Structures are given as structure tokens and as C-alpha cells.
Amino acid sequence: MSADRITLALSKGRIYDETLPLLQAAGIEVLEHPERSRKLILPTNHPALNVVLVRASDVPTYVQYGGADLGVCGKDTLLEHEAEWGGAANVGLYQPLDLQIARCRMSVAVRADFDYVRAVRQGARIRVATKYVAIAREFFASKGVHVDLIKLYGSMELAPLTGLADAIVDLVSTGNTLKANQLVEVERIMDISSRLVVNQGAIKVKRALLRPLLDAFAKATAQDTAHATAQSSATGVLA
Numbered sequence: 001m002s003a004d005r006i007t008l009a010l011s012k013g014r015i016y017d018e019t020l021p022l023l024q025a026a027g028i029e030v031l032e033h034p035e036r037s038r039k040l041i042l043p044t045n046h047p048a049l050n051v052v053l054v055r056a057s058d059v060p061t062y063v064q065y066g067g068a069d070l071g072v073c074g075k076d077t078l079l080e081h082e083a084e085w086g087g088a089a090n091v092g093l094y095q096p097l098d099l100q101i102a103r104c105r106m107s108v109a110v111r112a113d114f115d116y117v118r119a120v121r122q123g124a125r126i127r128v129a130t131k132y133v134a135i136a137r138e139f140f141a142s143k144g145v146h147v148d149l150i151k152l153y154g155s156m157e158l159a160p161l162t163g164l165a166d167a168i169v170d171l172v173s174t175g176n177t178l179k180a181n182q183l184v185e186v187e188r189i190m191d192i193s194s195r196l197v198v199n200q201g202a203i204k205v206k207r208a209l210l211r212p213l214l215d216a217f218a219k220a221t222a223q224d225t226a227h228a229t230a231q232s233s234a235t236g237v238l239a
Ligand SMILES: Nc1ncnc2c1ncn2[C@@H]1O[C@H](COP(=O)(O)OP(=O)(O)OP(=O)(O)O)[C@@H](O)[C@H]1O
Pocket: 011, 012, 013, 014, 015, 055, 056, 057, 058, 073, 074, 075, 076, 077, 102, 103, 104, 171, 172, 173, 174, 192, 193, 194
């Protein structure tokens, strides 16, 4: 981690696409297009800022270890990463801003012919397939529902259709994916949006470089969502 440069970790796709307007609001343009280049380090018009492209689930790891100074990742990804480490305190990432982008919800879904309410009421043991095992474990434990969790890395919707599982825990936005696979949402676990995460060391060492960027993000987020609390918490971190 060079002291006079800052590195922002983003994942290709919706996080990159939805972070771009926030960067633009801060006067920052990424100089190469991630879909038109094989490069993983993208320069920007900010002389000290590079963007690095990583897998969405690798963003917290890069920022935690200082491979990037800051990054943007979903609350889902962050919660799973923290659970792997035995809690947020062990990860030690600053989370100054909810950027209110990549908004969706984490839900339980089943086949339309599966009587979820009855299964839960009867205390049956249900099989749940998900990429988000920590969130699912915590949710069902809090309801006192017995579950066997099956870890998947994608295409969760297939699990109830093939008999692999009774239910899935997955992200839902428009509901189109569930509908296309004849699944129904039966419980909403939590709302999800993406957070700015910052390396603890970088906060101390690169304060002068980071502060204007975080302030601009906070301002753009506040303007987008009238989320004034985001602005005050960002200022709090670097004050
Ligand atoms: N349908 C959706 N609508 C809005 N936001 C979403 C949706 N699906 C996922 N997200 C959010 O966007 C983030 C990034 O999703 P993306 O699909 O780009 O990566 P991923 O495939 O989940 O991660 P990885 O590549 O590491 O497996 C998720 O962590 C979540 O917070």
C-alpha cells in the first residue's frame, strides 16, 4: 500500500455501474472501461486514485488486508465476511457510509406447492440452499427453526426445483428471477444495500487523500437519498 496513492476496490457489474455516478459527483472519471479492457487496475483522472477490479465477495478481504484502501460491497457480502472472521471487531473495517446503491432484499423463497408456514409451525427440519449461510443460519436460529444448510455459489433458484432443498435464501430485487422459476417469496430477512468500507490503517496514514473522497461520496449519497446521517457519519470517521 503506497502512502501517496489510494486504491478503490470495485466488482464489475452493478456495483461498478452504480458507484460510477458517485465517483463522477466527486469529479472522478475512470479512464478505461472494465468491459472493454482485460486490465484489473484502472487509472482515473485523479492523479492518486486507481480502481482495482475484484470479485464482489473479495472486496472486504482486499480492504481488510490493505490490498485496497477502500471498497464498495453489499451488506450481504460484508455480513458473510464478518461471520467468517467471528465478528465485525475481528475484521476491523471502517464502514462510514451506506451508499444506498445495489438495493435489494435478502429473502426466503420456496416452490409454490411447498407449505412453508406449515413446515415451520410443525417444527419440521427444512433444507435450505444458499450462498449466504451465515445470514441464513442466524435468521432461522432466531426463529427457532431447524435447518440443514446447503452452501451454493449461484443459481440458488434451481435447488427447490431439483429437490436439492425445500427453500432458498437469496437476494431479490424485482422478483423476476423467482417468478421465472415458479418460486414464491415467503419471508423477507433484511434490506440490502452497498457500503463503503475503508482500511483502518489507511484512515490514519492517508487521511488527507481519503477525506475529500469520502466527503464527496457522502455528499453525493445524501443528495441521492436525502440520507443526511450518512454524511455525518462519514465526517465522523475522518474528523
Ligand atoms: N438483483 C439485484 N439487485 C440489486 N442488487 C443486487 C442484486 N443482486 C445482488 N445485488 C447486490 O450487488 C452485490 C454484487 O452482486 P454481483 O451479482 O455483482 O456479485 P456476486 O455474483 O453476488 O458476487 P461474486 O462474484 O463474488 O460471487 C451483491 O452483494 C448485492 O449486495
